[in-house]
Amino acid sequence: MKRLANYSQYFLRSPQLIKVLIGHSTLKKSDTVYDIGAGSGVIASVLAERVQSVVAIEFEPRIAQTLRQNMRDFDNVTVVEGDFLEMDMPKKPFKIFANIPFHLSSPIVRKITESPNPPTATYLIVQKQFANKLLPTSDRFTGQLGMLIGPQFAVRVRKTLNRKDFWPHPNVDTVLLEILLRPDALIDPAKMPAYRRFIVDCFSDPKVFKKMPIAATGLKADVRPSQMKLPNWIKLFNAQNIYK
Numbered sequence: 001m002k003r004l005a006n007y008s009q010y011f012l013r014s015p016q017l018i019k020v021l022i023g024h025s026t027l028k029k030s031d032t033v034y035d036i037g038a039g040s041g042v043i044a045s046v047l048a049e050r051v052q053s054v055v056a057i058e059f060e061p062r063i064a065q066t067l068r069q070n071m072r073d074f075d076n077v078t079v080v081e082g083d084f085l086e087m088d089m090p091k092k093p094f095k096i097f098a099n100i101p102f103h104l105s106s107p108i109v110r111k112i113t114e115s116p117n118p119p120t121a122t123y124l125i126v127q128k129q130f131a132n133k134l135l136p137t138s139d140r141f142t143g144q145l146g147m148l149i150g151p152q153f154a155v156r157v158r159k160t161l162n163r164k165d166f167w168p169h170p171n172v173d174t175v176l177l178e179i180l181l182r183p184d185a186l187i188d189p190a191k192m193p194a195y196r197r198f199i200v201d202c203f204s205d206p207k208v209f210k211k212m213p214i215a216a217t218g219l220k221a222d223v224r225p226s227q228m229k230l231p232n233w234i235k236l237f238n239a240q241n242i243y244k
Contacts, residue, residue, distance in 0.1 A: 010166040010174075011039050012099055012125070017165055018046040021176050024158040026121045027051055027095060034119070036084045036098035036108065039063060041070040041077075043099060048074040055094075057084050084108065089115040099125040102172070106145055109134070113149040113179070120181045123158070128173040131157050136230035143226070144203040148196055150230040151187040154180045186234055191244075198243040199233065213239045 012018055027033060031051040035044045038056035040063065047054045054077045058064040064081040071077040080087075085107055096119045100108050105126045112122055133143030135157070136150045146155065159176040166174070187195050202209040203225045214221050216239035217232040228236075237243070 010099075010102070010168060010170045012042055012165060013167050014165065015042060015046050017161075018043055021123070021125075021159060022046065022050055022097065024176060025097060025123050025178070026180070027097060027123075032090070032092065032094045034090075034094055034096045034098070036096065037100050038067055038079075038098075041067045043097065044071060044077055045074065047097060048077050052076065053078070055080055057082065057087070059083050085111055089117055091117055093120060095119050096122040096124070098123070102127050102130070102170075105130050109145060109149070109179070113153055118152075118181055122179040124177045124179070125161065125174055126177050128157075128160070128175045131175050131177045134177070134179075138229075141226040142229060144199060147199050147203075147228070147230060147233050149179070151195065151234065152182055152185045152189070152192065154178075154182055186230075187237065194243040195237055198237055198240070201243075211242075212236055 027047075027050060029051060032053045032055070033047050033051045035047060035054060035056045038044050038058045041056060044054050044056040044067075054074070056067060056071060056077055057080045058067050059082065061081060064079065068079045071079055085104070096112065105124070108124070112118055132138050132140050134146035134149070134155045135142070136146065136155060138146075149155070156178050157175045158178045161174045161176065163170055163173070202212065209225055213236065214223060217223075217228070217235050219228070219232060
């Protein structure tokens with residue numbers, strides 16, 4: 001999960017702001033929370049005061065060493081050096097609260113949401129543009145990833161951040177994104193592999209999409225995949241008979 005030299009992670013400057021952001025989450029004292037791309041440990045140190053245990057993950061060896069030094073006074077913080085994208089996900093219940101490298105947002109979200117044991121709640125600081133594409137009924141264009149995860153996860157923006165909250169200052173708008181595991185999935189979990197193939201094929205191949213019974217969604221025949229909201233995709237999946 002290496003950071004790109006010209007598109008690196010932007011770190012939050014204020015522990016007080018992190019406390020505010022945690023206040024917009026469902027984190028509880030009994031939780032185990034993973035901090036992905038923990039850096040020097042600003043988020044992990046605040047989490048340590050709010051939850052039962054923290055797993056702080058850092059890829060870069062030099063920064064990981066600093067992280068260990070900074071976390072040495074916190075008995076409930078475990079520092080893990082390595083690539084989150086290559087790690088096995090925990091088998092016990094957990095949550096995630098992290099300021100991730102922006103250029104890795106998609107693969108991180110896919111790993112989290114496609115895990116056999118996903119976190120019950122995930123909070124990620126991401127680009128606003130990326131977050132908007134994940135929203136199930138966005139007024140803007142929807143994205144493939146958002147429609148892939150929508151049946152199993154409820155997604156919303158919890159708070160908008162200021163560019164000056166970070167160092168260095170990013171040149172994009174950022175938000176705190178919430179991804180909650182639905183207690184009742186909108187599609188039978190056994191059908192999710194078929195649903196994922198359906199979504200990927202419809203977004204990537206116009207011919208596949210045009211073969212689908214679009215009328216079942218109540219939308220016009222010339223609708224584009226990016227104009228479809230999550231309820232439309234679920235209706236279309238249930239109406240088609242190719243992906244089972």
